[in-house]
Amino acid sequence: MVGYVAAGVLIGPHTAGPTVVQVKDIELLAEIGVALLLFSLGLELSFRDLQSVRRVALLGGPIQILTTSALGAFGAAKGLGMGWPEAIWFGAMISVSSTAVVLKVLSAGGVSRTLASRVMIGLLVVQDLAVIPMLVVLPQLGAPGNVFSSLVRAIGIATALLTAIVVFGTWLLPKLLRLVLALGSRELFLVSVVAIGVGVGYTTHLVGLSFALGAFVAGLVLGGSEFSHQALSDVVPIRDVFGLIFFVSVGMLLDPAFVSSSLGRIAGVVSLTFVGKSVIFALLARAFGYFNMAPWIIGLGLSQIGEFSFVLARTGVASGALSRPTYDLALTCTVLTMALSPLVAGLSVPAARIFLRLRKRRETRAQVEYFDESVSGHVIVAGYGRTGKAAARALERAGITVVVVEISHLVFRDLAADGLSGIWGDITGEEILKAARVEKARILLLTAPGLSTVRLSVERARRLNQKISVIARASRTDDVAELRKFGVDAVIQPEFEGAIAMVRRALVQYDGDVAAGSQLISELTAEFYDAGH
Secondary structure (H helix, E strand, C coil), X not given: CXXXXXXXXXXXXXXXXXXXXXXXXHHHHHHHHHHHHHHHHHHHCCHHHHHCCHHHHHHHHHHHHHHHHHHHHHHHHHHCCCCHHHHHHHHHHHHCCCHHHHHHHHHHHCCCCCHHHHHHHXXXXXXXXXXXXXXXXXXXXXXXXXXXXXXXXXXXXXXXXXXXXXXXXXXXXXXXXXXXXXXXXXHHHHHHHHHHHHHHHHHHHHCCCCHHHHHHHHHHHHHCCCCHHHHHHHHHHXXXXXXXXXXXXXXXXXXXXXXXXXXXXXXXXXXXXXXXXXXXXHHHHHHCCCCCCHHHHHHHHCCCCCCHHHHHHHHHHHCCCCCHHHHHHHHHHHHHHHHHHHHHHHCHHHXXXXXXXXXXXXXXXXXXXXCCCCCCCCEEEECCCHHHHHHHHHHHHCCCCEEEEECCHHHHHHHHHCCCEEEECCCCCHHHHHHCCHHHCCEEEECCCCHHHHHHHHHHHHHHCCCCEEEEECCCCCHHHHHHHCCCCEEECHHHHHHHHHHHHHHHHHHCCHHHHHHHHHHHHHHHHHCCC
């Protein structure tokens, strides 16, 4: 991505050498690229995926936008000497993050379905929606009497159109694609899918909403149908080509002469933007119950300035609210933060590991429930997500005493409803381990994938009970060896175990030789996990 931006700088109008003359045409293709990025994301996700993060998105999103805008406006007024109307524009521009950059980073890392990624996507959707009232309110700063009616009208149009897309799209689009498939043409299916994404986006654009937002909603609608997987497979190559054009077009906006003449101001704004937005997003994630790695991933992942700041900047210049120097500063800082964002986002996991390693854990936690001292020989299940819940229920059914430790208070409240005993707290805390009677426990089952969490848990659990057996989950194949080093007795890698279960079923149905199949699977399992030693 950084290479694409650099290529855009080289062929842009502000540098010597070959120059693209028809910049407007490139910008149009770039807008289609952003729309296809969001359309493909909608195909990967579904409304059900976003349901789990609706609280942080719908409540936390507006809080983040208002907080970042207010701090950005204050810093622009006091630090950069802007007048308050212009400073408010500047604060609004830096409050939005880049949907295109974040999606590209998540897609490249293959992590678009993780919980932290869904939180980021939910917040991005709210930011994209927030641009609509921004475009209504900001130009009216000098005439506040017109703001309310214009805002109500814009929100009404947006709500009506998006509702119509969801309702009619859920009913109409699958029928349309079935008719296309009945003709037996794969090429026509591809053309139809692209036309749906771009066409719905263009419809939303015509009524004053975001082109990309309409494409995203269209993708969400199709994402719940049986066509989603093939549609995504067909669209990805086209999406990548148009996405490349978008990042090149971003680089074409950068003026190296302005950068060299205003290096100090640019460096200050870029640095403060990265730090300020990272802190705001991280605190927001913590406040809504996301811990461990998540605040770092969300904070650093959304710390850049987004492409919608270009839209706000153009509107500000056209209305006379923004001066040319402010426009150039905002544009340059946006391009630089977008270009540096993959590098900054890549620091999230290493930085989180260092922080969690150095941070002194609090010795006590509120609402710690100490179990009866007679409890012994039990299993401590750390984490009550999908894996932890399934494990805890199975152990309970087997007649084994289970104590669940869960750090998210929202999830913790589900324990009582499921008839299980539990403790709210961080499994790496010594007091939490004592509360779970780790000194008398037989097994510690760690379902959280974070390596730093596993290492700290094992160290402190073994300090209190040297004989306890530890079973941990490895999120990646490379983590197996690392977990062995931490002293984990048994490592489970979910993808490998799923593959083994599928192979076992296939062998039984293929030749029915259960003994030979069991021998082969035992050998494969030993080879896989022994490689972690």
